[in-house]
Amino acid sequence: MAQRKKAKKTGKLYAFGRMLLSWFYLPVYRIHVLGRENVPEEGPVLLCSNHVAMKDPVMLGIVQKRQVFYMAKEELFRNGFIGGLLRRLGAFPVRRGTGGTDALEEAYTLLEEDAVVGVFIEGHRSKTGELQKPKTGAALLCYRTQAPVVPVCITAEDGRLPRPFHRTVIQFGKPVPAERLQIPDDSSMQLRRASRTIMGEIAALREESLKYLGSSSAQAGETERKA
Template sequence: MSLYTFAKNVCAAIFYPKYKIKVEGKENVPDQGPVLICSNHISNYDPIVVGITAPRDIYFMAKEELFEKKALGWLLRKIHAFPVKRGMKDREALRKALGVLKDQNVLGLFPEGTRSKTGELKKGLAGAGFFALRSEATVIPCAIIGSYKSKEPLRVVYGKPVPMAELRERKASSQEVTDVIMGDIQKLLDHNR
């Protein structure tokens, strides 16, 4: 058993009962091939929740500061996280993320770039659109609905793939593609609240 699988099982055993997690739409995530999962961001726990509810292993970008402590950096790399410098173009992180997709894996992103304090969806950064356009990935919108403090179940909804063919064909801008992805996340939030 890999460390990723072990960590996923341990986190699932803790998080599912604690937050009464309910998952919908897992069948929308393809069994194979490159996938880009784009989710809203309401808590530091979101990467764990997306990681344990998705049917496939996910690679996440994580802020570079988390890798400064050797032990934590080692662990994060073992569970498929890789560093990204925030607030600037990090070519190495971009290459690594595109490599994840080229190798037919799943890349998880939070296009807002930072947590929403209000729970309302904020404007997404162009990075999500960049990865969607520069790869053949199936783009799956994901909505985390509820609150980690509520007694209500936390719901994770995976939507149908974002139609990318026309956007790729007419060479839409990265920001335009991100806006389309964010629109699909908003629809999931609106329809499931």
């Protein structure tokens, strides 16, 4: 899929919600953002992140400019009002027992419309903050759409789970073009290999973020001693 010089527009409700929630999340979770400029301002993007908390979609949404679209379980859309609200906020449903094929089709459409699609590559939340084995959905989306992958890692101050009034780093890596992942076909073996490559990028970001948090703590301690 050739990248076009445009980006899917951000919805007004999403923009309002992002502004409102940033007033709470940025100071309470003491969020530090690194590499924000690595998210392309136009064209389709696969934003591939680790998953440490239910609030992850909110935190990723408030720290960069573009609207992020996510899969969410179908049960949340059964109420017409709530379902409509979730869709306006960028969520789209995935049905259990379908292998996620319906949600993938919607993701393909969104990427064709030059949107940013967020994928939690581990498939479920980590209970410890440590990285988990990646799923193959992001690699399949990349193979089918040729959208670049932007790896991102959410790292808490102690390397575990984000907590109020403790620092959290959100670090975006440089875009990984589909060609670099070298996915010749959509066989399970090739998708697993590409998924491990993406996870390796996220793991490298985690190490950098932990070093950043450690050096920041050391600098703060040195300042206090001098005072």
